[in-house]
Amino acid sequence: MKKILVIATRQIGDVLLTTPLIRAARQQWPEAQIDVIGLAGTLGMLKGNPDIHSLITTHPTKGWRDTLEVLRTIWKRYDLALVTQPSDRAHLIGWAASRHHRSGIIPAKNSSNWWKKRILSHVVVSDGDEGAQHVVMEKMALLAPWHTAAVKDTRVQAPPVQALPPQLDTLVTPQAIVVHAPSMWPYKQWPIAHFRQLLEQLIEAGHQVVLTGSASSVDQDCIQQLRDVAPSPRLIDSSGQLNFNQLVCLFQRAQLYIGPDTSVTHLAAASGIRVLTLFGPTNPVRWGPWPSTPDTRQSYIPQAPEQKVHNITLLQGTMACVPCSKAGCENHTQSRSDCLSEMLPGRVYQMVQNLL
Missing domain, CATH: 3.40.50.2000 (Glycogen Phosphorylase B;)
Structure with a gap:
């Protein structure tokens, strides 16, 4: 070939x-x-x-x-x-x-x-x-028809690291927690009110939080509801300022990433940072973030309140229907997902404390 x-x-x-x-x-x-x-x-x-x-x-x-x-x-x-x-x-x-x-x-x-x-x-x-x-x-x-040996290296390749913009580089500390709140589709969105309460708890406990997201109107509308939780540098808004290479740099500097079922969470997982991800109707067996050091002896199961695979900790709702593998409760991209709404901020914050 x-x-x-x-x-x-x-x-x-x-x-x-x-x-x-x-x-x-x-x-x-x-x-x-x-x-x-x-x-x-x-x-x-x-x-x-x-x-x-x-x-x-x-x-x-x-x-x-x-x-x-x-x-x-x-x-x-x-x-x-x-x-x-x-x-x-x-x-x-x-x-x-x-x-x-x-x-x-x-x-x-x-x-x-x-x-x-x-x-x-x-x-x-x-x-x-x-x-x-x-x-x-x-x-x-x-x-399969052409590969001559058993595949041993199944790591996801993150983009090469690029330095943060100077205005962010001087502010972000090694103990920062990166929080990605936006989801492309509402049925994967952990409620913004939940994210806000989680940020308040993290900042009150002394953690620096860095918000990530794109410059899209969907992401900016979401992040706008969180920007006033605390002043910089306790809460830093990096949304719309970083490409994927710079996101990898941010992840490798911080101590923890928190995010939903979205592409940036997959990127964080590949970068090696500890990841806490919040899954709703999606089946983690199929779509769980691929760990930075894959191990065939470890894999996701369809449903568990919490499960850990190498650098990934995955939380799910406790409803009997989880995961339904549908686009939310109404099975369309704009649908609600009750399994995400019932995952309360206190539970997520407690898991953060356990991980740190």
């Missing part, structure tokens, strides 16, 4: 979780050119990754014009296409990219499976969000 294309056309966290697959491909074919194609705005997690030759951005919202441009860029230029998600578009990109070998993930049941199986050299069947295999290992299975 001289040229390999990895198709990772999902959200940021899922893109980051392709890095063990990319490293395994690099180990199998040390001289190969490995490119990654992904959605606009999602490939920042891969910038500076030494295993990757180039990043190709696609803009599906631009319609056929973008599709034609992508096809011109990749048409039959690769020896192997690795399709890391089951969408029709991802598989079409894989078919266009390679005339020889295509390895892809398909759902257990789907009306389009028939044609995907016909164009694939190797098929990995996903059991979906209720499955018993973590998505990292599911992606690794794409290399």
